[in-house]
Amino acid sequence: MFDALFGRLTWDDLKPLELLHSQSINTLVGAGAALAAVIAAIAVVVLLTVTRRWTWLFKEWLTSVDHKKIGIMYIVLGFVMMARGIFEGVAMRTHQATAYQGGVLSAEHWAELFSTHGTIMIFFVAMPFITGFMNYLIPLQIGARDMAFPVLNLISLALTATGAALLMISLVIGKFETGGWTAYPPFTGADFDPGPGPDYWVWAIVISGFGSMFSGLNFAVTIYKMRAPGMKYLRMPVFTWTALCTSILLVFALPPLTIAGLMQALDRYLDFHFFTNDLGGNMMNYANLFWMFGHPEVYILILPAYGIFSELTTTFAAKPLYGYTSLVIATMSIAVVSFCVWLHHFFTMGQSPSINAAFGIATAVIAIPTGVKVYVWMATLWGGRIRFTTPMVYMVGFFILFTIGGFSGIILANPAINWQVHNTQFIVAHFHNVLLPGLIFGIFAGIHIWFPKAFGFRLHETAGKITACLWIVGFCMTFLPLYVVGLLGYPRRSAAYDDPAFIPYMIVTMLGAFVLLSAFVGLIATLWISIRKRDELAVPLGDPWDGRTLEWATPSPPPHWNFAVIPHISSRDAFVREKSEGKPYVLPEEYVDIHMPSNTWAGIVVLVTTTALGFALTWWIWWLAILSFVVLFLWFAADSFREHRGEIIPASTVRTAHQAWIEAVELSEPITRDDEDTPANRGYAKTDIVIAS
Amino acid sequence: MSEQGTNPHPGMNLGYDGGEKAAEVTIFGFWTFLMSDLVTFGLVFAVFGTMTGATAGGPGPEEVTDLRSIAIQTALLLGSSFAFSWASLSMKYHGGRLHMLGFLALAATSALGFLIFELIDLLHLVEIGAVPQRSGYLSALWALVCLHGLHVAGGLLWMGGMTLQILLFGLTDQIKSRVTRMGLYWHFLDIVWVGIFSMVYLAGVA
Ligand code: HEM
Ligand SMILES: [Cu+2]
Numbered sequence: 001m002f003d004a005l006f007g008r009l010t011w012d013d014l015k016p017l018e019l020l021h022s023q024s025i026n027t028l029v030g031a032g033a034a035l036a037a038v039i040a041a042i043a044v045v046v047l048l049t050v051t052r053r054w055t056w057l058f059k060e061w062l063t064s065v066d067h068k069k070i071g072i073m074y075i076v077l078g079f080v081m082m083a084r085g086i087f088e089g090v091a092m093r094t095h096q097a098t099a100y101q102g103g104v105l106s107a108e109h110w111a112e113l114f115s116t117h118g119t120i121m122i123f124f125v126a127m128p129f130i131t132g133f134m135n136y137l138i139p140l141q142i143g144a145r146d147m148a149f150p151v152l153n154l155i156s157l158a159l160t161a162t163g164a165a166l167l168m169i170s171l172v173i174g175k176f177e178t179g180g181w182t183a184y185p186p187f188t189g190a191d192f193d194p195g196p197g198p199d200y201w202v203w204a205i206v207i208s209g210f211g212s213m214f215s216g217l218n219f220a221v222t223i224y225k226m227r228a229p230g231m232k233y234l235r236m237p238v239f240t241w242t243a244l245c246t247s248i249l250l251v252f253a254l255p256p257l258t259i260a261g262l263m264q265a266l267d268r269y270l271d272f273h274f275f276t277n278d279l280g281g282n283m284m285n286y287a288n289l290f291w292m293f294g295h296p297e298v299y300i301l302i303l304p305a306y307g308i309f310s311e312l313t314t315t316f317a318a319k320p321l322y323g324y325t326s327l328v329i330a331t332m333s334i335a336v337v338s339f340c341v342w343l344h345h346f347f348t349m350g351q352s353p354s355i356n357a358a359f360g361i362a363t364a365v366i367a368i369p370t371g372v373k374v375y376v377w378m379a380t381l382w383g384g385r386i387r388f389t390t391p392m393v394y395m396v397g398f399f400i401l402f403t404i405g406g407f408s409g410i411i412l413a414n415p416a417i418n419w420q421v422h423n424t425q426f427i428v429a430h431f432h433n434v435l436l437p438g439l440i441f442g443i444f445a446g447i448h449i450w451f452p453k454a455f456g457f458r459l460h461e462t463a464g465k466i467t468a469c470l471w472i473v474g475f476c477m478t479f480l481p482l483y484v485v486g487l488l489g490y491p492r493r494s495a496a497y498d499d500p501a502f503i504p505y506m507i508v509t510m511l512g513a514f515v516l517l518s519a520f521v522g523l524i525a526t527l528w529i530s531i532r533k534r535d536e537l538a539v540p541l542g543d544p545w546d547g548r549t550l551e552w553a554t555p556s557p558p559p560h561w562n563f564a565v566i567p568h569i570s571s572r573d574a575f576v577r578e579k580s581e582g583k584p585y586v587l588p589e590e591y592v593d594i595h596m597p598s599n600t601w602a603g604i605v606v607l608v609t610t611t612a613l614g615f616a617l618t619w620w621i622w623w624l625a626i627l628s629f630v631v632l633f634l635w636f637a638a639d640s641f642r643e644h645r646g647e648i649i650p651a652s653t654v655r656t657a658h659q660a661w662i663e664a665v666e667l668s669e670p671i672t673r674d675d676e677d678t679p680a681n682r683g684y685a686k687t688d689i690v691i692a693s
Numbered sequence: 694m695s696e697q698g699t700n701p702h703p704g705m706n707l708g709y710d711g712g713e714k715a716a717e718v719t720i721f722g723f724w725t726f727l728m729s730d731l732v733t734f735g736l737v738f739a740v741f742g743t744m745t746g747a748t749a750g751g752p753g754p755e756e757v758t759d760l761r762s763i764a765i766q767t768a769l770l771l772g773s774s775f776a777f778s779w780a781s782l783s784m785k786y787h788g789g790r791l792h793m794l795g796f797l798a799l800a801a802t803s804a805l806g807f808l809i810f811e812l813i814d815l816l817h818l819v820e821i822g823a824v825p826q827r828s829g830y831l832s833a834l835w836a837l838v839c840l841h842g843l844h845v846a847g848g849l850l851w852m853g854g855m856t857l858q859i860l861l862f863g864l865t866d867q868i869k870s871r872v873t874r875m876g877l878y879w880h881f882l883d884i885v886w887v888g889i890f891s892m893v894y895l896a897g898v899a
Contacts (some may be wrong), residue, residue, distance in 0.1 A: 148718050213729055221722040251725060255733040263740070263836065272825050272832040273749075274740070280747025280829025285740050292736075637854060643867070 007620035008196070013174045025104045029091060034172045037084075063599040065150035066560060067135050070157050072454060074132030075447075077157075081124040081164055084171075086520050088117040093478065093513035097506045099496045107495040111178035112197075114493055116167060118181030119201065122297070123208055124164040126435070129443045130304045131160070131215050134243045136454065138219055140551035140558065141237045143228025143567045148221040150597045151644075156211040156218065158606035163208025165607075166614045170200040174619070177201045180493060182290055183264070185275035185283050190268045196618045198268060203614035206261040209254050216250025219243055228550075230569035234328070237549040238321060241328050242307030245335040246300050252339070253296035260289035269617075287349060291342035299338040302434065303331060305442025306373055309398060312391045312445055313377045315545050317384025318673065318688060320573060323376045330369035330376075337366050347418045356415040363413035370406060374399070385688070387673055389545075390464035394445035397472040398437050405433030408483065423493075426486025432479045441471065444523070451530075452544050452683070456556045457537040460530045461677050467522030474519050477512025481505040539683030541665050546673060546685035548576045553584055555661045556683055561594045561649055564658035579687040585665045591651040591658070598647045605635050705784070705869045716870045723874040727881050734885050737837050738892065745897070747829035754897025757823050757834065759814060763894045766810045767886065770845070773803035774883040781876050790864060794856060800879070801852050804845055811842050834893060841889055844882050851875055 011017065015034040018027050048054055061069055092113050095105045103110070135153065139146055147153045170176045177197035179188040188198040223244045227236070236244075264286070266272040273281040314321045321327065343351065343359040377399070386392065408430040412418050421427065444467075452458045485505045490497055530537055543552040553575045554562060565588045571577055578584035609632040616624035670686035671678075702716055745754070780796035782788075815838070818824065818831075825835035855875065858868055 148722060217722060217725045217729065220725055221718060225718045225721055251729045252732055255729055256736055259733060259736050259740075266825075266832070266836065270825065272836070273747075273829040274832050274836075276829075278749075279751075279827070280744065280749040281832075282743065282747065282829060285743060289736065289740070637850075640854060641858060641861070 004623070005621070007616070007622070009173070009619045009621070013196075015172055015175075026106045026109055029105060030109055033084075033087070037168055037171050058604075059599070062604055063154075063601055065146070065154050065597050065600060067139050067147050067150065067153060068454065068558065068562075070153055071132045071134075071136030073157055074128040074135060074160070077161060077164060078125050078128035078132060081120050081128070081167075083520070084168075085117055085120045085125055086517060088113050088120075090513045090517050092117065093506075093510040095495075097503075097510035099506070100500060100503050101496060101498050103496050105495070108178065110495040111493070112176050115178055115180050115183070115201075116170070116176045119176075119204070120164075120167055121435070122181055122301075123205065124160070124167060126301045126439055127208075127212060128160060128164075130246065130301055130439075131156075131212070133304055133308070133443070133446055133450075134215075134219055134246065136450065137239055137551060138222055138243050139226070140453075140554065140562055141240045141549050142223060142226060142231055143550050143563060143569065144222065144226040145562050145566075145594065146597065147218050148226055149218050151600055151602050152214050153218050154600065154603040155606050156215040158603040159211025159214070159610060160208045161607055162610040162614060163204040163211070165611045166200055166204040166207075166618070169611075169615060170197070170204075174200070182294070184290075185264055185267065185286055186277050186281070188264070189276055190271070191276065198264070199618040200614075202261045202265045202268070203617055206258055206265070207610050207614055209258045209261065212250055213254040213258070216247040216254065219247035220251060223247065228567050228569055232569075234325070235569055235572045235574070238310040238324065238327055238331075239304070239307035239549070242303040242310075242331050245331050246303045249296045249300045249303075249335055249338065253293050253300065255293075256289045257293035257297075260286055260293070263289075265617075284349065287346050288342070291345045292339075294345060295342040296338045298434070299334055301439050302442075303334065305439045305446075306331065308442045308446040308449070309377060309395060310373075310380075311549065312395055312449060313380040313384075315449070315547055316389055316392050316395075317381045317386050318546065319380055319384040320576075321376065322379035322382075323372075324572065326372055327376050330372040333369040334366060337362060337369075341366065344413060344415075344418070347415045348422050353415070360413050360415045360418075364410055367406065367410050367413075374403065385673070387676060389677070390448045390459070390461055390468055391445035393465050393468040394441040394448075394471075397468065397475070398441045398445075401437035401472070401475065402434060402441075404480075405430060405437060408433060421486055423491055424486040425482040425490045425492055428492045429479050429482035429486055432475075432482075436471075436475050436479070441468075444468070444471070449545065450551075452537075452539045453542070453551055453554075453556050453558070456540050457530065457534040458539055458544055458681070459526055460533060460537065463522070463526040463529050467519055467526050470515055470519035470522050474512050474515030478509045478516055479512070481508050481512075536679040539681060541661070541668065541683030543685045544676070544681050544683045546579075546676075546687050548573045550575055553578075559654075559657055561596060561654065564588065564591060564654050576687065579685070585662050587659065587662055591655045593651050594649040594654055595646055596649060597644070602635075602639070605632065609635075702873065705866075705873055716866065716873075719870055720873060720877075723877060727877060730881070731885075734840070734888070737833075737840055738888060741833040741837050741893065744829045744833040747833075749828035749830070751827040751831065752818075752821060752823040753830065754894075756821060757818055757831070758894045758898045759817070760894065760898065762810055762814050763890050766807050766814075767890055769803050769807040769810065770883060770886050773800045773807065774880055776800035776803060777876055777879045781872065784864065784869060784872060790859060793864075794859060797852060797856055797859075801849060801856075804849055804852075808842060808845060808849070811838070815839075837889060837893065841882065841885055844885075848875070848879060848882065851878075 016031050016038065019031045019035075021027075048057060061073060064070070091105070092110065095103045095110060095113075098104050105113070135147075138144075167176070174196040177183055177188050177193060177200065179193075179198070183198060183201050186192060188201070223236070223240060263272070263274040267274050267276055267281070273279045275281050275283045275286045277283075310321060310327060341359055341363045343355065344363045347356050347360070408426070412421070412427070412430060448459050448464055482505075485502050488499070488501060490499070490502050539556055542554055542556040542558075544556075545552070550567060551558070553567070567574070575584060609628040612628035613625055613632070616622070616628060665684055668682055668684050670684045671680050671682075672686045673688060675681060702720065705716060776796050776799040780793050780800060783793040783796055815835075823831055825832045852875065855868065855871055858871075862868060
């Protein structure tokens, strides 16, 4: 009876209970983290109840299909998961500092840590961040009112959240796999790890993978089909271009991951032989499938960050982007070539030298369009009137550090060198070097730029700059020494080492990890300070940075319908042109009713059923798996019989809101860039941008 | 109608011009989904391709291929697609609800026949011990054939739901768009099947 109800779940799987049996540091860290997660969850529930926020949460957020709110929810999800990822990073670095012939954590625990850390950071931090940005910005930048498929958009978010939820559950119930974020079989196959760990991985990845694929589809269709009249391809903002390339990559690169995951599941659940050691299984298929996803994935992540850096340089240098067309071509080239290099992740796994050479060259080729981009940004900054805001601090860090990361990538592209350093800390240094200064710095810079758009007040500059410096310093301390220990021969993913020469380096990286932790706290502090000072920092008029793209031509925060009238676009940087030619803030002749999709429970239904499904499959609770699948299916089947009318926002409402905003603009004084960082900045910019001829 | 030239979906006979645009977005989205699905099938094909030799001493292509049954399945599935295109044409030329549903029913029956023959084949494989647990080759074969079969079964459910909706609501714009997408899906599955019978079965015994 118990088995039928709970599958293979037992009391012993509840991790916080381990504290009762043992109080070693190892259990304290593991069970303590589980306990902390549970307490945090309870605290959130209590807080919501005490402040009577449940209805608000459901009505305003969880059932909303507004792309702006969905975007914000993605980013919140990313931050929550990042908190865990960073704590794990710090725990690992602390362990490594003590890992000379031992270490405070058990080898098993260490392995679980780098696996959850990698999985979380890639799939549930980096992905939600970039998806959140694309969600928020694409419709605003192309002059649309929403995504092509608003409900699907919410479903994508729910699927991503399901993956994250499964990872959080794995912290408390049972354990995660120990094969890294790549989870290579046969190590993660049923023979070597029959436990729930690899199953958690499979279902978290497969379910959230569908979400990412649908996001890509949605974004691509939105960009292709929903642009405002006159917004030709070569008039699109650069961020939108990078988002388009990322979306195409998502549509084509997610299937290999899903397939690899599902085949792994077939091997594990039904005893198939795709990747097993015996009976004709071939794990190389897994390696190929995984990296056919994995390599495009790194460009999925970095391209939107490039987009943010492009918008950032033009805005804060007050110059048109130098070489828009080259940047677009470079972005597209990267997207295409990124499908032709996956093998560089396993140069050492037995291909012939000529195949290795071909993939090595293809990999090095990607450096060319990437180099083009770096020069484009430099040329854009050159001769500009640069304002040294927080995003620019991140940009400086990015410029220098990302270039180092890129160079180490070119070194790794050479198969002969790769043979020497593969699987060492050199790799760990390389990928953190591109992920942190590239992707994460881009995201944080982007948050400083667009937070005022989303919430109506700027983030505090001094706090922001201190935090940015902490990130840069912390990064350098934590990861640059790893290049050296890597070359000295310290393998990645190893729980202990017996060369005392590593110790000083590992102590520095541990200290660095704590600096990074304080940088994360700095982010929270920045947010806290900014909220407290939100009246001084308010920029309701919508254009605090003298922006170039359409989202700045709306109030902050933008109304639910984004644009009172759909803009007609006559040139690239149309908003800049309007600003310099006189008035962008004009009243239209007439307003019309606006049709918007209405809220839906689809997201909640998907979140609940797929989380139950993933959990049930992981623990072999078959009745629950069937039940949740059936509920999911029936809900959507029934839903297809309903007519979705959406809601009409009457022209009068739109008029009132729009006129109030224009009036507020007219009543205030435009401020110059010198006053950008003062309370005088209400979001009405006196432009000094020069128009490209 | 002067707009015929620019209307990408004249076959749907959508009445007003706002509808065209909305339908175009949805249908383009569906094409994108099919592209992604095509990549999925392509990869499973590729995995199968690498595993043709991995029989581990178990049953090989000779044992698992029953060309007569495959021929029948092919005829049924292609026939189903053909019937579906008649349904689409009926929608285009205002053949009337029942006229169109007749063709849909034909398409569905034919596809059901396909599934039944496929199931019989698979049961036979179980009988001769050619189960997916036996070898990498059989794992890949079962995965590929079942992935396609599940797609067809899903399509049948979709058709059933749609029939119900047509009976309840008539051919509304919404449903016309669904029929159009279903058509794309159905022909797509046909093309995949052509890949399966030529690469898996014909090439297997050739
Ligand atoms: C913020 C501070 C961070 C610290 C202290 C940190 C630390 C670590 C450590 C110690 C490892 C294990 C290295 C080994 O295998 O020997 C690791 C692996 C990894 N980290 Fe981080 N990391 C941080 C941030 C990030 C970020 C922001 C990302 C991605 C966006 C990331 C992605 C990864 C990945 C993918 C792995 C590989 C996991 C595997 O081996 O499967 N990390 N990190
Ligand atoms: Cu790569």
